[in-house]
Amino acid sequence: MDDHIQQAWQFYKSLGSPKFICAPMVDQSELAFRMLTRKYGTTLAYTPMLHSRIMTESKSYKDEFFTTCPEDRPLFAQLCGHDPQVLIKAALMIQDQCDAIDINLGCPQGIARKGLYGAYLLEKREQVLTIVKELKQNINVPVTCKIRMFKDRKRTLDLTKDIQEAGCSILTVHGRTKEQNKDFVGQCDWTIIAEIKQILQIPVFANGGIYTWSDVERCLQETKVDAVMSSEALLENPALFSGEIKDLNDLALEYMQFAKQYNARLAEIKAHLFKLLYTGLQIFTDLRSKLGSAKTYEEHLEVVIELKNKRADVPKEDKLGWYKRYQNFKQPQNNKDKSLQKLENIIQQQDLLIQKNDPQ
Ligand SMILES: Cc1cc2nc3c(=O)[nH]c(=O)nc-3n(C[C@H](O)[C@H](O)[C@H](O)COP(=O)(O)O)c2cc1C
Incomplete structure (x- = not known):
């Protein structure tokens, strides 16, 4: 050698x-x-x-x-x-x-x-x-x-x-x-x-x-x-x-602590939160807009906390990252596990709510 x-x-x-x-x-x-x-x-x-x-x-x-x-x-x-x-x-x-x-x-x-x-x-x-x-x-x-x-x-x-x-x-x-x-x-x-x-x-x-x-x-x-x-x-x-499944909302909160400690730039924080909170933001689209227009560290943190609270009733859907979840959604009904089924029901209810408020 x-x-x-x-x-x-x-x-x-x-x-x-x-x-x-x-x-x-x-x-x-x-x-x-x-x-x-x-x-x-x-x-x-x-x-x-x-x-x-x-x-x-x-x-x-x-x-x-x-x-x-x-x-x-x-x-x-x-x-x-x-x-x-x-x-x-x-x-x-x-x-x-x-x-x-x-x-x-x-x-x-x-x-x-x-x-x-x-x-x-x-x-x-x-x-x-x-x-x-x-x-x-x-x-x-x-x-x-x-x-x-x-x-x-x-x-x-x-x-x-x-x-x-x-x-x-x-x-x-x-x-x-x-x-x-x-x-x-x-x-x-x-x-x-x-x-x-x-x-x-x-x-x-x-x-x-x-x-x-x-x-x-x-x-x-x-x-x-x-x-x-x-x-x-x-x-x-x-x-x-x-190699373990962690709650993505908790990880987002933890990221915010590191972001404060190490002075992350707002552009970095916003981009991270959009990816980390991807699934939750698909459900709670009002928070997605709020995240988009957040201008300070505190406003970004507010979205993370609000989403965590809103998701309290949602089953742990953070099984494998959004890519695999998306695949699961495509599976036939009888292959879905209960938590995914519940999550999909919530998304459907949200869609109905959006349609009701916005008849277009
Ligand atoms: C947001 C973003 C920024 C990236 N910036 C760099 C970079 O600075 N230098 C680099 O070599 N590759 C960069 N890449 C490419 C990644 O390092 C990697 O090669 C690519 O995403 C493929 O890996 P993946 O399939 O795990 O995503 C970037 C990718 C992403 C998504």
């Missing part, structure tokens, strides 16, 4: 060989949310993507978007950008407060095309490899990468080998192409992740297609990766990695 591979494993083990990872998420994997998911089984978390150029130009950007605390470890800070010198400068600003610097090679948005980063940079093989090499030589924490796959399987496999060779210590693979975005998200390909895990020697994390705890177990088993990273399912259920 060459030195780099050995160091990569030493590094991964020094973090406690984390298996359950909170993904980097702009406006959503902020300190407060990371601390909540860590409480419920996340063993490594990523910051939201930080723009390397803006970070080096604006102290207020860094102070607003990169916040952490001693308990927020292990932590990988994710950067985007295409200029190795700028990426190095940004990495040097935060390397003392994180365990690794991750390069975003997966963002599929139009803004990433304009700025030449994320999945668009991934197409520039030489530039990617230069960035990994230069960063590795110039900073004192390991460099990791998060990629999407190409449509061309061989091209993906070849590039991952090159990235490893260039000095990447951990590779996260999102098993979708950059075209699988927005309305075209579709299936995540775990077979390519399994293949990458087989051919690489550094630790590999799988990302994509995780909705439930059984998906987590299945993904580990089918791909043999070292860890599983989740994004959207964790947003809906921050306790996903505990």
Whole structure:
């Protein structure tokens, strides 16, 4: 085993060989949310993507978007950008407060095309490899990468080998192409992740297609990766990695405490509450509007408390996050369990009430 591979494993083990990872998420994997998911089984978390150029130009950007605390470890800070010198400068600003610097090679948005980063940079093989090499030589924490796959399987496999060779210590693979975005998200390909895990020697994390705890177990088993990273399912259920079913309203209340303690931004709070309270807000649509127009921390908290009180009579419907519940609703009548049946009755009553008040 060459030195780099050995160091990569030493590094991964020094973090406690984390298996359950909170993904980097702009406006959503902020300190407060990371601390909540860590409480419920996340063993490594990523910051939201930080723009390397803006970070080096604006102290207020860094102070607003990169916040952490001693308990927020292990932590990988994710950067985007295409200029190795700028990426190095940004990495040097935060390397003392994180365990690794991750390069975003997966963002599929139009803004990433304009700025030449994320999945668009991934197409520039030489530039990617230069960035990994230069960063590795110039900073004192390991460099990791998060990629999407190409449509061309061989091209993906070849590039991952090159990235490893260039000095990447951990590779996260999102098993979708950059075209699988927005309305075209579709299936995540775990077979390519399994293949990458087989051919690489550094630790590999799988990302994509995780909705439930059984998906987590299945993904580990089918791909043999070292860890599983989740994004959207964790947003809906921050306790996903505990493997237990928790009350989403209680989790929302707990999130609000963390949000206060760690000064979450209102945009982050609002976006979290819409996902956390998804089912309740489908039933109590007045609260959905109230959440939409909430302007202060207290107004957001009020919605969480009001919803909790209104839901007191509703059975525990937070079985598996909204995605699975939606599937349950589609099951034939006699397959539904009693609590789902009761919940559906409540929704129907609400619909009738809405129709009565709004005859249109
Ligand atoms: C709200 C949101 C913000 C995201 N921001 C980032 C980001 O900053 N960096 C990144 O690499 N991926 C980002 N992603 C992509 C996720 O990290 C992840 O790759 C993708 O959602 C697939 O994982 P999932 O199937 O578990 O959701 C974001 C996704 C969401 C939903």
